[in-house]
Amino acid sequence: MMRQKMKRALYGMTILLLLFTLVPAVPSYAAGRAQDVGDSLVVVIDAGHGGENLGAKDYGPLEKDLTLTTAKAMYEELLKYDGVTVYMTRTDDSDLSLEQRAQFAADMGADFLFSIHYNASESHKRYGSEVLVSTQAPYNAYGYQFGSIALSNLTSMGLYNRGVKAKEGNQGDYYGLMRESSKRKVPSCIIEHCYLDMDSDKAYADSTEDLQAFGRMDAKSVAQYFGLKSTTLGVDYSGTSYAEVNASKVVPVTKSDGNGPDTLEISLWNNNPSTGDVTVAVHGFDANAAILYYEYSLDGGITYTPFYKWPNADALNNNNDNDFTISFQMPEGASAAFVVRAYNIFDEVTASNLLDLNTQVLATEYQQGKAVTPVVNTEQVVTETPTTDWSPSNATYENADDPSTWSEDEETTTPTTQPQTGKKTTNVWIPVLILAGISLIIVLLLVLVIRLVLLEHRR
Ligand SMILES: [Zn+2]
Incomplete structure (x- = not known):
């Protein structure tokens, strides 16, 4: 009789332990407002x-x-x-x-x-x-x-x-x-x-x-x-x-990962020397933060256009994975070294590859007709088109190597450091050790149960 009770208790404990191990932790998401306020x-x-x-x-x-x-x-x-x-x-x-x-x-x-x-x-x-x-x-x-x-x-x-x-x-x-x-x-x-x-x-x-x-x-x-x-x-x-x-x-x-957009690639889609019409395809992606703005340069990054809105930017999410085209007319005497820069919501910047518009070699995907037609960006903050709004002569100089991250409301100038990197590696082992411990207990309990069952059968 005692043995029977012990067996039941052991079975129960084993099942409970298995449940704790196997059921994934369900995060407690707030359906409504997370903040609880009293009556006043x-x-x-x-x-x-x-x-x-x-x-x-x-x-x-x-x-x-x-x-x-x-x-x-x-x-x-x-x-x-x-x-x-x-x-x-x-x-x-x-x-x-x-x-x-x-x-x-x-x-x-x-x-x-x-x-x-x-x-x-x-x-x-x-x-x-x-x-x-x-x-x-x-x-x-x-x-x-x-x-x-x-x-x-x-x-x-x-x-x-x-x-x-x-x-x-x-x-x-x-x-x-x-x-x-x-x-x-x-x-x-x-x-x-x-x-x-x-x-x-x-x-x-x-x-x-x-x-x-x-x-x-x-x-x-x-x-x-x-x-x-x-x-x-x-x-x-x-x-x-x-x-x-x-x-x-x-x-x-x-929270920022401290980096600009993960990917920013440009390729030439159209380059007509007789009319000066140029179309460049842009592909950008940032897994951490939404991309908000882009700007481009026709002189290899010495001067840039104003900030244009990144197409379909959604600042509260991070699902930027966009293709779009930029069309413009080559101004007289431009050096034709084309580069784009993109900024995410944390104002972190990434520069694209450099395109030499003098070579007129179109992107291979475009030549083979394989590329998906990108969405043309029509929503831009400046009412004029880039061609009429900007030319190298009236553009403001901005150092390509020193994009600004300054904001007037930063209350302290001490640099941010992340000294916890060493800690993280040790933290990873804690759940692993706990899991290993639980598994060991389960195995021991199972062995015990099997032995008890075998003993029962021998009688
Ligand atoms: Zn202020």
Whole structure:
């Protein structure tokens, strides 16, 4: 009788162990909003910069004033929603440190700190909206879900989607606002509405009305994120759908692998010396991040065109694998050394192979009629075609070896290092050892069971 019970127990244990080993771990994806908030919702709005801290300053009005106008409009609009308490870090031209902004949010019991900014780049070539979030879980996933909503709204206004991004620094987050907020357990993000140093973007921030429209749009994004209702506005966002995230992990597309697009190849499709018409096929791929822009050079990379939109760019995903063609007319006296550069959402760049347009040797795939006809890129940010918009004489010089990665809102200049590479190799062995241990126990148990069964039979 005792033996029978022991046998049953052993069988049970063996089956349980087998189940634990064989059933794959199912990740806990959040179907709705990953962030859980209590009954009282508190939102803190931060107008970026202020006082001595001007922000972007060389493109008309100061950034610190633009952010305050937008933040105030966002505050007014959010008050129209039910069940939300709203605070502002500053309502005048005061200069607050990033620690003070984060501490204020923590003191108010903020469920989220939203920092309002306008952008500029050293190359003066970028355009579009982006949301910067924390590298720390779960704030990264919260930021990604909010950022997806905010960017969907900003792109509906006509702005280009530059994605939701996080950047690692030496002591946690590279961006000070997120570093200080995450330390204080306050979810936060920076909303970079548009580039003040790019005319096509600046048109969205040219008047007080424009800046207030951004604020109202941000309020709508917050209301959608928290599923708020407004009797005043007659809207109910309780049915918001969210991007799929695993809150315990960093959303992969928010982090750069430090490299530009993995592949960028160009080949000659048409070259007519009598008319000067040239068509070049482009193939680009980046497994880590969406490709956003491309530019090209007719002088071997000394001067480049403005940034064109990469066809079908989808900044919130990384499924870039595109073929398209660039058609243009060879300007008189161009050196005809053609090269393309492509930039992903992290502004990391890759240069293509160099094409000598004087040889007029077409791509073999094209000659044999084997190549698939690429999608012709019609959506470009500059209204003129590349031919009329750009020629070597009026193009701005840009060093081909030194593409800019500068951004006005980087809060620290210390370089990012990854000293954990050694650790990773040892980490790989831990699950292997655990699996080996479990397997050993199972084998021992099976041997024991078989022996017991055999003993039973011998009787
Ligand atoms: Zn700023």
